[in-house]
Amino acid sequence: MSIAENVARIKEDIAKAALAAGRDPSEILLCAATKMNDADAVREAIRAGVDCCGENRAQELTAKQAQNAYDGVPVHFIGHLQTNKVKQVVGKVSLIQSIDSMHLLEAVDKEAARQGICQDILLEINVGNEESKSGFSTEQIHQILSQMENFSNICVRGLMAIPPICQNSTDNHKFFQEIYHLAVDITAKKYDNVSVDILSMGMSDDYADAIACGSTMIRVGTAIFGARRYS
Protein backbone atom coordinates (compact mmCIF):
# COMPACT_ATOMS: atom_id res chain seq x y z
CA MET A 1 0.00 0.00 0.00
CA SER A 2 1.20 3.50 -0.82
CA ILE A 3 1.38 6.32 1.71
CA ALA A 4 -1.60 7.97 -0.03
CA GLU A 5 -3.68 4.79 0.21
CA ASN A 6 -2.77 4.40 3.88
CA VAL A 7 -3.77 7.98 4.69
CA ALA A 8 -7.07 7.54 2.83
CA ARG A 9 -7.81 4.33 4.77
CA ILE A 10 -6.99 5.96 8.13
CA LYS A 11 -9.25 8.90 7.31
CA GLU A 12 -12.08 6.46 6.62
CA ASP A 13 -11.37 4.76 9.95
CA ILE A 14 -11.42 8.14 11.71
CA ALA A 15 -14.81 8.96 10.19
CA LYS A 16 -16.21 5.54 11.14
CA ALA A 17 -14.95 5.70 14.73
CA ALA A 18 -16.17 9.28 15.14
CA LEU A 19 -19.65 8.59 13.78
CA ALA A 20 -19.96 5.45 15.93
CA ALA A 21 -19.25 7.64 18.97
CA GLY A 22 -21.71 10.32 17.86
CA ARG A 23 -18.89 12.73 17.06
CA ASP A 24 -18.13 14.96 14.07
CA PRO A 25 -15.15 13.45 12.17
CA SER A 26 -13.77 16.94 11.52
CA GLU A 27 -13.06 17.27 15.27
CA ILE A 28 -10.24 14.75 14.93
CA LEU A 29 -6.90 15.72 13.43
CA LEU A 30 -4.44 13.28 11.91
CA CYS A 31 -0.85 14.01 12.92
CA ALA A 32 1.73 12.05 10.90
CA ALA A 33 4.49 10.77 13.21
CA THR A 34 7.33 11.24 10.75
CA LYS A 35 10.38 10.00 12.68
CA MET A 36 12.86 8.10 10.55
CA ASN A 37 10.96 8.90 7.36
CA ASP A 38 12.66 11.18 4.84
CA ALA A 39 11.47 14.48 3.38
CA ASP A 40 9.94 12.83 0.30
CA ALA A 41 7.84 10.46 2.40
CA VAL A 42 6.72 13.40 4.57
CA ARG A 43 5.71 15.40 1.47
CA GLU A 44 3.71 12.43 0.18
CA ALA A 45 1.80 12.20 3.46
CA ILE A 46 1.06 15.94 3.33
CA ARG A 47 -0.18 15.67 -0.26
CA ALA A 48 -2.42 12.80 0.88
CA GLY A 49 -4.04 15.09 3.43
CA VAL A 50 -2.57 14.64 6.91
CA ASP A 51 -3.39 17.65 9.11
CA CYS A 52 0.01 18.10 10.72
CA CYS A 53 3.36 16.38 11.23
CA GLY A 54 4.99 15.37 14.50
CA GLU A 55 8.74 14.97 14.86
CA ASN A 56 10.58 13.26 17.72
CA ARG A 57 14.12 14.54 17.57
CA ALA A 58 15.41 18.10 17.39
CA GLN A 59 18.13 17.17 14.93
CA GLU A 60 15.72 15.43 12.56
CA LEU A 61 13.31 18.37 12.80
CA THR A 62 16.05 20.86 11.90
CA ALA A 63 17.28 18.73 8.99
CA LYS A 64 13.82 18.25 7.48
CA GLN A 65 12.86 21.90 8.01
CA ALA A 66 15.98 22.86 6.02
CA GLN A 67 14.56 20.69 3.19
CA ASN A 68 11.11 22.35 3.50
CA ALA A 69 9.68 18.88 4.13
CA TYR A 70 6.67 20.10 6.16
CA ASP A 71 5.53 22.85 3.78
CA GLY A 72 1.75 23.17 3.81
CA VAL A 73 1.00 21.87 7.32
CA PRO A 74 1.97 22.75 10.90
CA VAL A 75 4.78 20.75 12.48
CA HIS A 76 4.71 19.63 16.11
CA PHE A 77 7.35 18.21 18.43
CA ILE A 78 6.19 14.91 19.97
CA GLY A 79 9.36 13.28 21.36
CA HIS A 80 11.17 13.56 24.65
CA LEU A 81 12.84 17.00 24.61
CA GLN A 82 16.09 17.53 26.46
CA THR A 83 16.44 20.97 28.05
CA ASN A 84 19.70 21.60 26.17
CA LYS A 85 17.78 21.28 22.87
CA VAL A 86 14.94 23.72 23.57
CA LYS A 87 16.51 26.44 21.39
CA GLN A 88 16.20 24.13 18.38
CA VAL A 89 12.50 23.52 18.97
CA VAL A 90 10.84 26.53 20.67
CA GLY A 91 9.46 28.91 18.04
CA LYS A 92 10.26 26.37 15.31
CA VAL A 93 7.13 24.26 15.85
CA SER A 94 3.52 25.33 16.32
CA LEU A 95 2.98 22.91 19.22
CA ILE A 96 5.25 21.02 21.61
CA GLN A 97 3.12 18.01 22.58
CA SER A 98 5.57 16.41 24.97
CA ILE A 99 6.19 18.68 27.95
CA ASP A 100 6.93 16.06 30.58
CA SER A 101 8.60 17.83 33.51
CA MET A 102 8.64 21.09 35.47
CA HIS A 103 12.27 21.54 34.50
CA LEU A 104 11.39 21.41 30.79
CA LEU A 105 8.40 23.71 31.29
CA GLU A 106 10.74 26.31 32.83
CA ALA A 107 13.32 25.96 30.05
CA VAL A 108 10.69 26.33 27.30
CA ASP A 109 9.14 29.38 29.00
CA LYS A 110 12.54 31.02 29.33
CA GLU A 111 13.44 30.45 25.68
CA ALA A 112 9.98 31.61 24.51
CA ALA A 113 10.42 34.78 26.60
CA ARG A 114 13.84 35.37 25.01
CA GLN A 115 12.22 35.08 21.57
CA GLY A 116 9.24 37.21 22.63
CA ILE A 117 6.67 34.57 21.69
CA CYS A 118 4.03 32.44 23.34
CA GLN A 119 4.75 28.75 22.77
CA ASP A 120 1.72 26.46 22.54
CA ILE A 121 2.24 23.20 24.40
CA LEU A 122 0.52 20.05 25.60
CA LEU A 123 1.30 18.48 28.95
CA GLU A 124 2.22 14.82 28.68
CA ILE A 125 0.44 12.54 31.13
CA ASN A 126 2.01 9.26 32.20
CA VAL A 127 -1.40 7.66 32.42
CA GLY A 128 -0.21 4.18 33.35
CA ASN A 129 2.39 5.53 35.83
CA GLU A 130 5.00 3.53 33.93
CA GLU A 131 8.57 3.91 35.11
CA SER A 132 9.92 3.65 31.57
CA LYS A 133 7.85 6.64 30.44
CA SER A 134 8.09 10.31 31.23
CA GLY A 135 5.20 12.66 31.92
CA PHE A 136 3.17 14.01 34.79
CA SER A 137 1.03 11.74 36.91
CA THR A 138 -2.69 12.42 37.05
CA GLU A 139 -2.15 13.36 40.73
CA GLN A 140 0.56 15.93 39.90
CA ILE A 141 -1.21 17.64 37.08
CA HIS A 142 -3.54 19.94 39.02
CA GLN A 143 -0.64 21.24 41.04
CA ILE A 144 1.30 22.02 37.84
CA LEU A 145 -1.69 23.72 36.24
CA SER A 146 -2.30 25.96 39.23
CA GLN A 147 1.17 27.43 38.62
CA MET A 148 0.68 28.16 34.92
CA GLU A 149 -0.10 31.83 35.49
CA ASN A 150 3.63 32.18 36.29
CA PHE A 151 4.59 30.96 32.82
CA SER A 152 3.60 33.91 30.71
CA ASN A 153 5.30 32.68 27.54
CA ILE A 154 3.60 29.31 27.49
CA CYS A 155 0.02 28.52 26.46
CA VAL A 156 -1.30 25.14 27.55
CA ARG A 157 -3.58 23.84 24.82
CA GLY A 158 -4.30 20.36 26.12
CA LEU A 159 -2.95 16.96 27.06
CA MET A 160 -0.97 14.22 25.36
CA ALA A 161 -0.69 10.62 26.51
CA ILE A 162 0.85 7.33 25.47
CA PRO A 163 -0.98 4.66 27.49
CA PRO A 164 0.63 1.30 28.28
CA ILE A 165 0.43 -1.31 25.55
CA CYS A 166 -2.84 -3.18 26.02
CA GLN A 167 -3.96 -6.53 24.67
CA ASN A 168 -7.56 -5.52 24.12
CA SER A 169 -9.88 -2.56 23.56
CA THR A 170 -11.43 -2.74 27.01
CA ASP A 171 -8.08 -2.04 28.68
CA ASN A 172 -7.28 0.67 26.12
CA HIS A 173 -10.59 2.38 26.82
CA LYS A 174 -9.85 2.46 30.54
CA PHE A 175 -6.67 4.54 30.03
CA PHE A 176 -8.11 6.79 27.34
CA GLN A 177 -11.19 7.47 29.47
CA GLU A 178 -8.96 8.38 32.40
CA ILE A 179 -7.32 11.08 30.25
CA TYR A 180 -10.66 12.27 28.94
CA HIS A 181 -12.05 12.65 32.47
CA LEU A 182 -8.90 14.46 33.55
CA ALA A 183 -9.44 16.94 30.69
CA VAL A 184 -13.05 17.49 31.78
CA ASP A 185 -11.87 18.13 35.37
CA ILE A 186 -9.22 20.59 34.20
CA THR A 187 -11.70 22.52 32.06
CA ALA A 188 -14.10 22.76 34.99
CA LYS A 189 -11.39 24.26 37.23
CA LYS A 190 -10.77 27.18 34.80
CA TYR A 191 -7.04 27.58 35.40
CA ASP A 192 -5.40 30.80 34.17
CA ASN A 193 -3.57 30.45 30.88
CA VAL A 194 -4.86 26.92 30.28
CA SER A 195 -7.26 25.47 27.73
CA VAL A 196 -7.87 21.83 26.91
CA ASP A 197 -8.95 21.95 23.27
CA ILE A 198 -6.51 19.25 22.25
CA LEU A 199 -6.46 15.68 23.53
CA SER A 200 -3.63 13.99 21.68
CA MET A 201 -4.03 10.25 22.12
CA GLY A 202 -4.10 7.20 19.88
CA MET A 203 -1.41 5.70 17.63
CA SER A 204 -1.36 3.12 14.79
CA ASP A 205 -2.67 0.24 16.89
CA ASP A 206 -5.26 1.96 19.03
CA TYR A 207 -6.51 5.13 17.33
CA ALA A 208 -10.08 3.85 16.93
CA ASP A 209 -10.30 3.21 20.69
CA ALA A 210 -8.83 6.66 21.40
CA ILE A 211 -11.41 8.34 19.15
CA ALA A 212 -14.21 6.42 20.88
CA CYS A 213 -12.97 7.94 24.16
CA GLY A 214 -12.72 11.56 22.98
CA SER A 215 -9.33 11.98 21.30
CA THR A 216 -9.07 15.08 19.11
CA MET A 217 -5.68 14.27 17.63
CA ILE A 218 -4.17 10.92 16.71
CA ARG A 219 -0.43 10.51 16.08
CA VAL A 220 0.15 7.84 13.46
CA GLY A 221 3.47 6.59 12.09
CA THR A 222 3.57 2.91 11.14
CA ALA A 223 0.06 2.79 9.66
CA ILE A 224 1.00 5.63 7.28
CA PHE A 225 4.64 4.94 6.42
CA GLY A 226 5.04 1.22 7.16
CA ALA A 227 7.41 -0.29 9.74
CA ARG A 228 10.35 1.93 10.69
CA ARG A 229 13.74 0.53 9.72
CA TYR A 230 16.18 0.90 12.59
CA SER A 231 19.69 0.63 11.22
Ligand SMILES: *Cc1c(COP(=O)(O)O)cnc(C)c1O
Ligand atom coordinates in the same frame (compact mmCIF):
# COMPACT_ATOMS: atom_id res chain seq x y z
C1 LIG B 1 6.41 7.08 16.95
C2 LIG B 1 5.37 7.80 17.73
C3 LIG B 1 4.01 7.69 17.40
C4 LIG B 1 3.48 6.81 16.29
O1 LIG B 1 3.63 5.46 16.59
P1 LIG B 1 3.07 4.34 15.59
O2 LIG B 1 2.81 3.18 16.47
O3 LIG B 1 4.17 4.08 14.59
O4 LIG B 1 1.85 4.87 14.96
C5 LIG B 1 3.10 8.43 18.15
N1 LIG B 1 3.50 9.22 19.17
C6 LIG B 1 4.79 9.35 19.51
C7 LIG B 1 5.15 10.23 20.64
C8 LIG B 1 5.77 8.63 18.81
O5 LIG B 1 7.04 8.74 19.18
